[in-house]
Amino acid sequence: MTPTQPRPTSIRIFLADGTPEGLRVVEKSNWTGRAVVANRSQLESALARSEMAQPGVYVLTGLTDDGATMLYVGEADALGERIKQHVSGKEFWTRAVAFTSTNEGLNKANVRYLEARLLALAKTANQWALDNGTFPAPPPLSEADRADAEWFLAEMLVIFPLLGIDAFEAASSQAAAASSEQVEPPLTLYLNERGAEGTGREVADGFVVLKGSLARAEETVSIHDYIREQRQLLQERSVLSPLDGKLVFTQDFRFSSPSTAAGVLVGGSANGRLAWKDDSGKTLKAIQDQRLASI
Known part of the structure; x- marks a missing residue:
């Protein structure tokens, strides 16, 4: 489930190194989530941030050899460690966007759920090429936990287009x-x-x-x-x-x-x-x- 009625909101983008294309931290009013956005060349600075030691979900973006936009979606108990593994493991990506919670509200089941939902949305939309080879089903969550995860997902889907990522929204x-x-x-x-x-x-x-x-x-x-x-x-x-x-x-x-x-x-x-x-x-x-x- 995703929101169908747009509503006014405030989003803050902090330029951590003072440049528009540098390391960015994105927050949204009345939301406990936070996104860290870094180009591949800025990964060392991103990994030094405390957010990258927390559980979360992340996407890697770049281009295929044919010039098509490509996406990889993943989850991790420690975001920085997992993304660091992709430096040598994946060549296509030029940017990483990592989402975590400021109040430690995301656990392993939550981030696995978010990963599965993002992959399902991207696959259904079929707007970007996907580098993922598997598409796991969402893990079972209680009704309350699922509602919380869907709320977190809805806020992420507001932020992605601001970063030029429209892979999760069907053209229709x-x-x-x-x-x-x-x-x-x-x-x-x-x-x-x-x-x-x-x-x-x-x-x-x-x-x-x-x-x-x-x-x-x-x-x-x-x-x-x-x-x-x-x-x-x-x-x-x-x-x-x-x-x-x-x-x-x-x-x-x-x-x-x-x-x-x-x-x-x-x-x-x-x-x-x-x-x-x-x-x-x-x-x-x-x-x-x-x-x-x-x-």
Whole structure:
């Protein structure tokens, strides 16, 4: 269970070494959790902090050889010792985010539960590649302990996107959340070019192509390497599957921009602001310009 109704809150990010990209400590109002965020090169400083001697759950983030975002989720009785093992054991990661409790409220069962829940969310969302080879079931907890763990998880899920980690949120959930904040129904946009037939929606940090959209199977000679690699990765993860000579989206999927979404659909370069249109034929560019003009 995750929160469905956003609410105002305050989050504090402490720059431990005074630089925006340095070691950071993240806390949230009315929450006993704390996150330590460190790049791989800053790990020595992070391991010296008292939080890293406590039980907790952590994620490692980086890129695959193909340039796709990748995630590893883990838990530990002593966060620092476990993350230190990944320096030689895993090459892909460039950043670690470790969560623990300021009041020693997390025990072994709690962190195993959080690890299992994060893995299940990431697997279901299928937005990032996962380096985990196993997906354990949550351990049995009492009703009260499970409620506490779910509350801790919900607060973590508020913080992750602030750190650029949106691996745990399905594209369909984000599109629905965006629509719930609007008085009018969400605007569905359409793409019909070069044999591709797509539907999609704008979201706060990108563009969601909806399940059932059809991408062209062929690719243009001039296709950018990034778009080609995106299409290959989506096929490997079964987000795109063959269907009657085309590639069908088996789930909603979030892209960083409408142009990337359009490029994947048409198998080549595309200007998403012109390719995506509403049901009257008005382009996304015209819609965005009209919004700005009305302010």
